[in-house]
Amino acid sequence: MLPRSDPLGRPVFLRRRVTASVPIGVLLLVVGLAGGGCTPSTPSPTAGSSVNTESDPLVVYCSHDQLFSEPILARFTRKTGISVQVRHDTEATKSLGLVNRLIREKSSPVCDVFWNNQVLGTTDLLAHDLLEKYRGSGWRRIPEAFKDPDGRWCGFAARLRVWIVNTEKLPATVESIEQAVTARDLSRMAVARPLFGTTLTHYCLLWHGDNGRTLKAEHADRRRRGLIEVPGNATVKNLVARGTCDLGWTDTDDFFVGLDDGHPVAMLPIRLPSGQTICMPNSVSIVKGTKRLSAARQLVDFLLSAETEMALARSPSRQVPLGEIDAQSLPAEVRRLRPWVADGAPLEELQTSRAACLAWLRTEYAR
Amino acid sequence: MSLEAECGWTLLRAITISLVATPLVTILARPLQLDSPRHRRRRLVALAIPFLTPGFVVGYAYSNVTLDLVHQPVLNELFYDLLLLIGVVPVGTFVLVLAPPPPLGPTADWCGQLAGSDRLRRVRSCGWSRSLWYGPARNRIPAFGLMALLVFHEFEIASLFRVIAGQRLTPASWSNALFELIALQGLGQRSPWDLWRFGWMPLACSLGLLAPLLALAWTSRRDPGVLRPTGLRPRSPWEERVASTWLAVAVGMGTAIPLGNLIYDGAPGWAATWRGEHRLGPTLAHAGRSLIPTVAIAVSAAIIAGWLLRRRHPGLLMALSLPGLLGNLSLGLLLTWTLLIMAPAGFGHSIGALLIGQSLWLLPRAALLIVLLAVLPRRESTYLSRLLQRGPTAAQRIAGWRLTWQHFGQRVAWMVGLLCWWGYLELTLNELLAPPEWLSVAHRMYQQMHFGRNAALSSTTLVVVMVPLAVVGLLVTLGRFVSVPTIFLASGSPRTHAKPPEREA
Incomplete structure (x- = not known):
């Protein structure tokens, strides 16, 4: 008995084999491309292993x-x-x-x-x-x-950690900032969540002085008084620049974005209890x-x-x-920042306080 | 808030939004099924536009609105929910439009009424639960499940909107909570299995939400495909009004306002942004380069989905679609750790990982599009066009290829184009799996968002949209000048031994 044929006259079994080969071919192509994209490496006892060579970018x-x-x-x-x-x-x-x-x-x-x-x-x-x-x-x-x-x-x-202040809401002076942060309602102040980035650095340096005792108390107190915590420093800048909040913590580069956009903002350096600034190269x-x-x-x-x-x-x-x-x-703005950099807190303390600070943040944010 | 609590809140949000969305998609699906082809096409486009707008662009464009709502967490949550609703309604509507009508239609209803509820109660197979499952709920429950799944996995907008105001966190999101846990506890650094301790709960929720869709696919696998009465009643004027209003709101809020806002904000800075050799040039090159793997990935996903559908392997298709249905974040994490453990050295950092990840992510979408656009060719028309392609005269052969293009090629092009668009703007899998040289242009956009570079973001968005449009324009123009059929003329030696398809019983 002759095999059944398709509309083009090919036997059905042949058509099936040909059709089945399409996805198999696609998968082989994918694996082939993958193989082409990765070079097997030979681990070296001193340098570990690498997937790249000297001639690659x-x-x-x-x-x-x-x-x-x-x-x-x-x-x-x-x-x-x-x-x-x-x-x-x-x-x-x-x-x-x-x-x-x-x-x-x-x-x-x-x-x-x-x-x-x-x-x-x-x-x-x-x-x-x-x-x-x-x-x-x-x-x-x-x-x-x-x-x-x-x-x-x-x-x-x-860069430096700075206070960003909306000058239409608050005078950009140390006194007015101190008054604002000690007020009963802190819902006009914004900071980035201290789990990542430069706010984590900021927290680690605050932790260092007394093993986190003051930081823990102040953090709890600020949250109780309605502090706004947002995803990043750019958002802090936006909140203050738009006048939704009066002041906040951010970095100099974010501050300058707000200033260049023509918003009524000013900055002051954030100083640790020791009087040092937070300088982040x-x-x-x-x-x-x-x-x-x-x-x-x-x-x-x-x-x-x-x-x-x-x-x-x-x-x-x-x-x-x-x-x-x-x-x-x-530029003039950079010249103004140079003395603040000279006051920067030493960075070698970061790693020692980081583990303890993160352990505490874990209990605060990821129970 | 703990991961468990955030998972619970996210699930509650997913269920609530889907409960609101389900009646809405029923109203939207009805005119689509009754409209003339022209109106239907317009509505489908209006429905698809917000779904095709990348979530992170929408989230970024509205981030200022959420900043203004920072002191009103409830309003912030409601605004986020509205954006999610706009994003998922098209999916639910497509499911209702595409799924075969339920077995129990208006005839069964009428018979039930004639028989009377007392008599029906005595017949076990006519219980209310069975009547519901094989009746109106058959397609709505899977649509509900799929929408809830999409809401449950959304994290791009949530991460941009996430605010704690006086210890009150809005919006809760399990994926963001998981990110924070990974950062704080270094999960996965020592052993990838660490993640399982926290990952099982979202996975279980996802599978629970997917269950109705899987049940529909399983119980429909032996569907003989017999045409049944659709049970559609004529649309009422108020339904028409609701549908039109929703589409206008969705296109406006989901696409026009975010993109308009972005262009309005950034346009004044375009000139400055593009000045200099390192601005426009790298962005154009990056956008062009991002298209290359995307095309390969879209084609491979389309071929695999098409083959599985054509060979009627729904079980295998569902099994392969499952990772993609779990969302790009879950799939990315799963593949990152799997490749780290199991793959040979270097594979996890090669383009192969990206091809596999994005193909799996696009597979369920490819399958959906194949059904939606009726891409699989009909046997009769294929037979006729192939006969013509092998005709004795050039005119016949050209006509054959033209017919193939009109009946099959155009739809395939639409499908691959849509898959490319999704792959082109996909961020998470690309971020997790791509080697540095294949990072997509979406990275550039996300970086500019992070640093608040509105002018740069706006100009990049323009380039990102224009590059694929330019490629499509070029292909269309080439197609006009170099007629596709002429390419195949040389190989067309006349063959006449083709046999007609057998008649189906």
Whole structure:
């Protein structure tokens, strides 16, 4: 008996085999592409394993604003001919962000250089022994207070924690701020939730003085009086700029966005009980296990150079240079911030207080 | 608030919104089933537009409204709920429009009335629960479940709206609570199985909400496809008014106002943003590059869904669709940790992980679109067009290809286009699974949102919309100049041994 045939005259069994091969082919294509995209790695006893080689582009994980970091990295590529692939931190997945990703990738690192927009996450990587030592020309021009003595990370171009005040609601003076924060109703003050970012750094520094005793009491008291807690510092800026709140805690770069948009805002530095300010430099480090060490070192030196610090100072975020620089070339707003940076609290205390502070925050926010 | 409490609140919100949405989608579905094709198309487009607008853009555009409501948490929650309602109503409506009519239609109702309730009560198979399941509730319960599932998994808008005012948190969201737990407890850093301790509850809730849809698919798997009376009564003027008003509100609030607001806010800064070599250029390149994996992913999802539907493997289709139906966050977390444990070194960081993740996410949508757009070709028309493609004259062969394009190709193009759009703007899976060189342009948008760069965001949004439109425009123009059928003419040696399809009994 002849086999049944389809409208094109092919036997049915053949048609089935051909049709069934379509999804199988698709799956094979997917797996094939996947195979093409990943190179098996050989673990090295000293450098760990890597999925990349020296000829591949340099992989940079960057939590700084893409709008400002992109031109700087493009300039690096133009200058050195080294191409760079960047993964920016979207905070779309927050805690699954760059620091956690680097910890997860420990056994087969993808990233070569980590450009963090603060120091806190970087010190976490230090604790996980994920950072390579490098004391190059860039490291040498940065003051001791803003770098690891072994060269596993180095700070540059700092921001500060500041009070943002709506000048139509409140005079921007230390006295009026003190009056506002001691008032019975605190529902006109906004802060970012202290679980991530620079507000966590702020809390860790507050924790350090007396092992969190004052911080715990003040935090509970502020919440009782109706403090507004929002997802991030940009939202704090928006609330104050729009006049929904009178004052709040934010970072200088967010403050300048509000100022440039023409809102009636002013800033004052936030001072710790010791009188010190909270200065948060960017930090750069080389990830252990990189197969592009020479290129990674070139990028680190470039980021720590006076040229990059000047570019970041002149960008709308007005970041304050930490190394030697021609002060007269700096924008006026940045010159005003420099004395506050000089008053900054030491950063080595961060890592010690971080674990205890996070343990307490866990009981407050994630019971 | 604990994860358990936030999970409970999110579930309550999902159920409440879906309870409000279900009568609404019933009203919206009726005119769609009765309209003329032209009106039907217009309504479908109006219904789909808010659903196609990315949630994070909507959330960002309305973040100022929520800032003004920061001292009124109840209003804030209600506003968030309204945005969710606008987002899920199209899904419920499509389910009602697409699903086969329930077995118990108006004839059964009439017979029931003739028999009388006393007599029916004595027949076990005519109990109220069975009458409900095989009657009006058969399609509405799955529509309710699917809408509730989407609300339950929403986190993009919630993360932008999340505020604590004097210890009172609004809106509660399990996914955001899980993020915070991961940050605070370092979950998953030592062992991926840590996540299971907290992840089982949302997963159980998701499966519970999916259960009606799975039950419908399972009980319909042997559906003979016999046409049954639809039981549609003529639409009433008030239903017509409700449907039109809702569509206007949904398009306005779900798409026009957010996008208009974004353009209005950012347009004055476009020139400054695009000035310099590093602004417009990288954004254009990034948008173009984002389309490449998206096309591969959309095509693979469409082929797999089409094959499974054509070969009638609903069980396998449901099994493969399940991860995608659980939402991109759950799927992303699941794949991240699975690949970390099981995949060979490097696979978790390759484009393969992204292709697998987004294909699984798009698979249920592809299956839905195949049914919605009736993409699977009819045997008779396929046979006729193939006969013509192998005709002896060039004119016949061109006519054959044209027929194939009109009956099949256009719909496939629509489907792949829609899948590409979703994949192109998908953020979470891309963030979790893509290697640095394949991060999508949605990242750029989200970064600009985070730093409040309105002018840049507005101009990026414009580029993000224009690049796929330009590609489509280019393809259409090429199609006009180079007629598709002429490509196939060279290979068309006449063959006449094709046999007609057998008549179905």
